[in-house]
Amino acid sequence: MLNLRCLAIVFDLDETLIVANTMRSFESRIEMLSRRMDIEDDPVRVAGMSAEIKRYIEDRELLKEFIDTDTVTDNGRIVGTQKEEVQPMPGVQERLVRPVIRLPERNAILTRINPEIRDTSVFVKLRPAWEDLRSYLTAKGRKRFEVYVCTMAERDYALEIWRLLDPEANLISLNNLSDRVVCVKAGSKKSLQHVFRDGGCHPKMAMVIDDRLQVWDEKDQHRVHVVPAYAPYYAPQAEMANAVPVLCVARNVACNVRGGFFREFDENLLKKVFELLHENELLDLPYAPDVGDYLVCEDPNFPQSNKDPAPIPEGMSGAEVEKRLNGRAYQADQKQTSSSIRPSDDARVPIRGTVGSSNVQPNGGSMAIVPSLFVTVLQEIGRLCNSKVEFRSTVSTSKITQFSVEVLFSNEKIGNGIGKTRDEAQVQAAEKALQNLQSQQTCHIDIDPTRSPYSRYACLGHKRRSSEYLKVN
Incomplete structure (x- = not known):
């Protein structure tokens, strides 16, 4: 993978790339929304719920028609099923043909x-811009990422959903499909170590696209790019409201992650490896790059301005499909979405922040801000001054296990930090870098706590540039 300049990308399915519903899940959501409407006094919210129920009912009727007649009536025209043969995986002799519309x-x-049980019929909505992301992963026949899937869905369901997303098996070949689609039991944590149990990739070389962060093992969470949950019934226009669709942002993030990883690999690790001698101490070993160093990790505790109740979780859990396939009664969908996770604001920022709070004295006074702002502000200064900001992991000289990170501003070291985690060291390095810039009388930073955490007034400059007054919103 290193020789091919290739990383790994791991996709979740439900509410990340697709939303799927059965008749039971449609009925459950309609019933739940109806109960909410009965106790809601706000006419605006009532109208929104009514519109959402209408969208559910419309698709439920299409699914019912598909179950009963193998056809659907779409805008007055009758559409029949196409028999699609599922290419068997190696070692599987059974020929499977599915009815698909x-x-x-x-x-x-x-x-x-x-195909033999009509109750296993599902209505699948594909997330907009999936084709853009898929095209990037397969553009010009050049492999940029090895693709994996990690989901809590039942295996037969997961394999069929992935077949719909990758019908020509360009992202995952049939020979690799069995190993690359990993199903985790509901309630268990997802883990990159489990995804790469065959040793085909190191977790440091993998990024994850998922709508939920907490379902991942804590040690893997800094490698997860969290996307807002796909909610086509709750907010059908939300996907296209922004200039850049959610999956196009994910594509841009993947591109930046790959570029940053291999730039550090070439300039730091590879270069220093050739300079090592047998007599070198262990501390002289260069630190290997980590995909997580180039992801923006949002603060899940950040308060949302939207006070509307969270949408009903879309899609259907793997437990439901398993019960339906086994002929058992349907139970309520247990999947919950984290409504507090916000999408990344700017896919161009290559360094991630951390979660928590700290005290900083940018102007001699004390104010509480989230530590990720140190990194964000420093990146913004670099962008406005046309100066490259880099965070590089180094080996701590401490006797206890610690992480060390240094900050380079236009290839000049301006700060370093040490912490128990790489996040902590990175934040400390960014804070010291800002203090050093200020002490050089080239930078004045004021973060206004009464405004949005990402609003700041700054008089920014660099010794290679004249100072200028900038207002950043």
Whole structure:
């Protein structure tokens, strides 16, 4: 993978790339929304819930027609099923043919997990811009990422959903499909070590695209790019409201992560490896790059301005599909979304921040801010001054296990930090760098606590540039 300049990317399925519903899950969501409407006094919210119920009912009727007749009536025209043969994986002799209806104008697909059991029919909505992300991963036949899937869904369901997302098996070949689609039991933590149990990749070389952070093992969370949960019934226009769709932002993040990783690999690790001698001490060994150093990790405790109740979790859990396939009664969907996780604001920022709070005295006074702002402000200074800001991991000389990070501003070291975690060391390094810039009388920073945490007034400069007064919103 290193020779091919290739990293790994791990996708979640439900509410990240798709939303899928059965008749049972449609009915459950309609019933739940109806109960909410009965106790809601705000007419605006009532109207929103009513519109959401209408969207559920419309798709439920299409699914019911598909179950009963193997056809759907879409905008007055009757669309019949296409028999799609599922290419068997190596070692599997059974030939499987599924009835499928594709509705490209709705960005939807109807399929049947078990062709022999009509109750396993599902209505699948594909997330907009998936084709853009998929095209980036396969552009010009050049492999940029090895693709994996990690989901809490039942295996047959997961394999069919991935077939719909990657029908030509360009992202994961049939030979690798069995190992690359990893299903985790509901309630368990996802882990990159489990995803790469065959040793095909090191977790440091992998990034994750998921709508939930806490389902991942704590040691892997800094490698997760969290996307807002896909909610086509709750907010159908939300995906296209921003100039850049969610999955296009994920594509840009993946591009920046890959570029940053291999730049550090070439300039730091590879270069220093050739300078090592047999007599060198252990502390002289260069630190290997980590994908997590180039991801923006949002603060899940950041208060949301939207006070509306959280949307009903979309999609369906693997437990539901498993019960339906086994003929058992349906139970309520247990999947919960983290409504407090916000999408990344700018995919161009290559360094991630951390969660928590700290005290800083940028102007001699004390104010509480989230530590990730140190990194964000420093990056903004570099961007406005056309200066490259880099965070590089170094080996701590302390006798106890600690992480050490140094900050380079236009290839000049301006700060360093040491902490029990790399996040802590990075924040400390950014804070010291800001203090050093200020002490050089080239930079004045004021973070206004009464405004949004990402609003700041700054008089920024650099000794290679004249000072200028900037207002950053």
